[in-house]
Amino acid sequence: MRKILLMTAMSVGLGLAACGPQVDCNKLDSRLMECRWERYKKVNPSGPDLKKDEYMEIRKTVEEKYAAGVEEIVSECKAHSGRDSRAKVINKCLGLKSCNQMYGCLEKVLARKK
Numbered sequence: 001m002r003k004i005l006l007m008t009a010m011s012v013g014l015g016l017a018a019c020g021p022q023v024d025c026n027k028l029d030s031r032l033m034e035c036r037w038e039r040y041k042k043v044n045p046s047g048p049d050l051k052k053d054e055y056m057e058i059r060k061t062v063e064e065k066y067a068a069g070v071e072e073i074v075s076e077c078k079a080h081s082g083r084d085s086r087a088k089v090i091n092k093c094l095g096l097k098s099c100n101q102m103y104g105c106l107e108k109v110l111a112r113k114k
Contacts, residue, residue: 022082027094029074035099036066042100086112 040050040062050059084090086109093105 020083020085021087021091023077023084023087023090024094025074025077025082027091028077029070031094031099031102032070032073033067035102036063036070038099039103040066042103086110 037050040047048055048058050062089109090106093102093109096102096105
């Protein structure tokens with residue numbers, strides 16, 4: 001999970017230096033955190049159901065690592081005032097209601113060259 005977050009952070013971070021529209025860094029933060037468990041299920045489909053009490057310690061660890069990864073992404077976004085050549089499309093992805101749709105959209109956008 002951390003590897004996927006770091007790859008996302010690198011992709012967003014590398015594109016932030018460009019001029020143009022701005023990514024809504026606060027919305028990026030809130031959507032990534034809002035969708036954390038859907039993402040966990042997607043990247044770890046055979047993993048335990050962390051909503052069960054018996055997995056509370058694992059859940060806490062996963063949540064802390066995910067939050068740290070999101071913080072890296074958002075800090076990079078804010079350090080560049082949200083500037084990214086793909087900002088308009090990234091913001092559109094963040095506006096999608098479904099977490100799976102949002103992540104699918106972000107993966108496609110971030111795979112593109114800046």
